[in-house]
Amino acid sequence: MNPSALHWDEEVATALSEGQPVVALETNVLTHGLPFPQSLETSLGMETAIREAGATPATVAILQGKLTIGVSAAEQERLAQAPAGSVQKCSRRDLAPVIARGGDGATTVAATMIAAHAAGIAVFATGGIGGVHRGEPFDISADLTELGRTPVAVVCSGAKSFLDLPNTIEVLETNGVPVLGYQIDTLPAFFQRSTGLRVDGRIQDAEEAARIIRAHLQLGVRNGILIGVPVPEEDALSAAESERAIARASREAADRGIYGKKLTPFVLTRVGELTAAGSLRANISLLLNNATVGADIAIALNQLERAASA
Ligand code: PSU
Numbered sequence: 465m466n467p468s469a470l471h472w473d474e475e476v477a478t479a480l481s482e483g484q485p486v487v488a489l490e491t492n493v494l495t496h497g498l499p500f501p502q503s504l505e506t507s508l509g510m511e512t513a514i515r516e517a518g519a520t521p522a523t524v525a526i527l528q529g530k531l532t533i534g535v536s537a538a539e540q541e542r543l544a545q546a547p548a549g550s551v552q553k554c555s556r557r558d559l560a561p562v563i564a565r566g567g568d569g570a571t572t573v574a575a576t577m578i579a580a581h582a583a584g585i586a587v588f589a590t591g592g593i594g595g596v597h598r599g600e601p602f603d604i605s606a607d608l609t610e611l612g613r614t615p616v617a618v619v620c621s622g623a624k625s626f627l628d629l630p631n632t633i634e635v636l637e638t639n640g641v642p643v644l645g646y647q648i649d650t651l652p653a654f655f656q657r658s659t660g661l662r663v664d665g666r667i668q669d670a671e672e673a674a675r676i677i678r679a680h681l682q683l684g685v686r687n688g689i690l691i692g693v694p695v696p697e698e699d700a701l702s703a704a705e706s707e708r709a710i711a712r713a714s715r716e717a718a719d720r721g722i723y724g725k726k727l728t729p730f731v732l733t734r735v736g737e738l739t740a741a742g743s744l745r746a747n748i749s750l751l752l753n754n755a756t757v758g759a760d761i762a763i764a765l766n767q768l769e770r771a772a773s774a
């Protein structure tokens with residue numbers, strides 16, 4: 465990326481230039497993933513969790529046409545409160561059009577990975593990735609393609625079970641993406657701790673994750689890594705409750721002809737309504753937890769890099 469395409473928050477620029485650990489965060493969850501005001505509280509809460517763990521958060525968004533690394537609290541509030549539809553959900557294909565018209569854009573996993581990599585940030589924490597949609601063989605999230613071509617470690621709670629998770633794992637395999645479980649043998653299913661689908665490897669702690677990320681980056685193979693962290697036990701939804709809500713929301717989406725980029729936000733909102741506060745609590749809990757795990761991994765990676773260059 466041309467360096468002039470990025471706009472920097474000073475704190476993040478300083479942390480990176482001093483070789484301090486930094487964790488990237490996305491903003492689609494702020495504008496399209498959670499309701500206000502929990503959206504803003506959680507976004508700021510993730511930043512606090514990263515700081516408390518000893519790293520620097522770098523929240524990514526397009527602000528009036530500027531692809532920004534380190535979105536301020538005031539700008540996050542503006543995005544979270546913007547009228548519906550005025551902040552565009554931005555995946556890889558949306559970046560250039562939104563930048564060119566000077567618009568605001570909330571970055572998805574794919575777009576945040578692009579920005580993080582360009583900024584020199586190797587670890588990115590979020591809630592869940594997109595995947596292969598059930599019954600829609602060509603609706604495959606650009607997140608999966610991005611994981612196949614951008615070397616960033618994405619720390620998340622897997623993907624929601626309204627997606628076709630076995631085929632999501634297949635596409636990740638085709639793209640050469642290591643899929644790892646953080647203290648778990650299976651891929652987490654977002655609100656639920658487990659999909660029951662085995663991952664390529666279980667990692668025990670941040671140190672082990674950091675060794676894998678470092679080895680992967682040194683290979684120069686270019687693709688990303690997926691680290692699945694299960695939602696904290698006390699806030700997980702039961703599989704039955706989550707499946708029921710997801711099935712109903714998916715049916716409603718089909719009945720109403722909702723598809724493409726509108727599908728994920730619609731299902732997320734409906735599942736929230738159908739499970740009352742349960743899914744919201746699980747969602748917030750996993751986001752905050754993933755921020756802490758992401759920071760621990762970024763710090764461990766930073767220590768390995770420092771030790772290697774000492
Ligand atoms: N899954 C969630 N919460 C989210 C998203 C996915 O549980 O907020 C968002 C992420 O930003 C992800 C995007 O990158 O949706 C995927 O959208 P699509 O399937 O249209 O690529």
Ligand code: MN
Nearest residue numbers: 603604605724
């Ligand atoms: Mn899609």
